[in-house]
Amino acid sequence: MTNNxxxxxxxxxxxxxxxxxxxxxxxxxYTANREVNAMLDLVKQETERIDSRFLEPACGTGNFLAxxxxxxxxxxxxxxxxxxxxxxxxSVVAISSIYGVDILEDNVVECRKRLFxxxxxxxxGLYKDNCKEECRESxxxxxxxxxxxxxxxxxxxxxxxxxxxxxxxWSPVNGSxxxxxxxxxxxLLAHEAIRDTPLFSDLGEDVFIPEPIKEYSLxxxxxVNQIER
Numbered sequence: 001m002t003n004n005x006x007x008x009x010x011x012x013x014x015x016x017x018x019x020x021x022x023x024x025x026x027x028x029x030y031t032a033n034r035e036v037n038a039m040l041d042l043v044k045q046e047t048e049r050i051d052s053r054f055l056e057p058a059c060g061t062g063n064f065l066a067x068x069x070x071x072x073x074x075x076x077x078x079x080x081x082x083x084x085x086x087x088x089x090x091s092v093v094a095i096s097s098i099y100g101v102d103i104l105e106d107n108v109v110e111c112r113k114r115l116f117x118x119x120x121x122x123x124x125g126l127y128k129d130n131c132k133e134e135c136r137e138s139x140x141x142x143x144x145x146x147x148x149x150x151x152x153x154x155x156x157x158x159x160x161x162x163x164x165x166x167x168x169x170w171s172p173v174n175g176s177x178x179x180x181x182x183x184x185x186x187x188l189l190a191h192e193a194i195r196d197t198p199l200f201s202d203l204g205e206d207v208f209i210p211e212p213i214k215e216y217s218l219x220x221x222x223x224v225n226q227i228e229r
Contacts, residue, residue, distance in 0.1 A: 036063050040071070047071045050094045055167075057152035059100030062111035065147075069098055069118050077122060084127055088135045089176060091119060092221045095139055096170035096178075100147045103158055108149040115143055134222040141225035142170060155186045166213065170224075178221050181212040 046052045047068050056064050072094035080086040095115065102108050119139055123131055150157040150165045157163045165185035173179050187210050219227050 033063070033067075036067050040064070040067055048075050050075055050090055051097050053097045053099070055099040055101075057101050059102050059111055059147065060107050062100065062114045062147075065098050065100050065111065066114055066118060069095065069115055072097075073119065073122055077126070081126055084130060085176070087123075087126065088132070089172065089221055091123065092135075092138060092142070092170070092178070092224070093172055095119060096142050096146065096168075098146060099167055101150045101152045101165065102147075103149075103151050105149050105159060108147055112140075112143045112147045115147070116140055132222065138222055138224040142168075155189070169212075172221075173218055176220055176222075177218045178224055179218055180216040180224075180227060182214040183210055184213055187211070 040047050047054075048071050050072055054065070054068050056062075059065055073091060076087060076090045076094055080090050098115070100108075100111055102111065116136075116139060120136060123135070145168045148157065148165055148167075149159055152165075155165050157165060166182050167185055167188070169181045169183060171179045171181070216227050
């Protein structure tokens with residue numbers, strides 16, 4: 001995708017087809033802004049809930065995810081902008097609840113950058129020279145883990161030595177601490193096919209709790225990018 005096309009998308013102009021070859025090879029057609037907003041308005045309450053999780057299995061450059069994040073961060077700003085620490089913590093929660101997979105590497109790179117830029121523009125506008133680089137690095141790290149270069153049909157990563165797709169769950173604990181647990185995408189989908197009980201529900205009913213393939217120690221939200229060291 002050319003830089004000009006990417007810039008048009010970021011400015012809100014609809015670009016639905018990059019090239020005929022990409023359409024033929026990958027069925028790549030981006031959803032226009034009007035349709036994105038109309039579809040998200042069907043679940044408007046969830047898009048404005050800071051910790052509500054969304055997964056886009058063919059995310060492209062993030063048309064859906066960008067709008068979801070923008071809605072979530074508007075809520076974060078309206079509630080917590082007077083306290084920078086609270087704003088940072090809840091921004092981490094909002095961003096860590098958004099997941100995407102795409103089979104094209106340039107889309108994944110652009111999607112991560114696009115989501116980071118949405119956060120960073122709001123963050124910088126609010127706190128200017130008081131912004132923390134540690135917070136920005138935590139956000140970038142989470143996006144690197146949540147927006148995956150992979151194939152949602154084979155449930156495996158793409159490029160190099162392929163691996164099963166793994167998603168990280170980021171849960172706030174005791175205010176500023178984050179608990180990370182990794183789950184195999186295959187296992188999550190296997191449960192969804194059965195649908196005996198809800199998955200990760202917060203509505204009070206009995207739920208299916210999958211077994212994580214790895215758990216990490218609690219870590220401060222400003223040090224999330226150090227969790228694997």
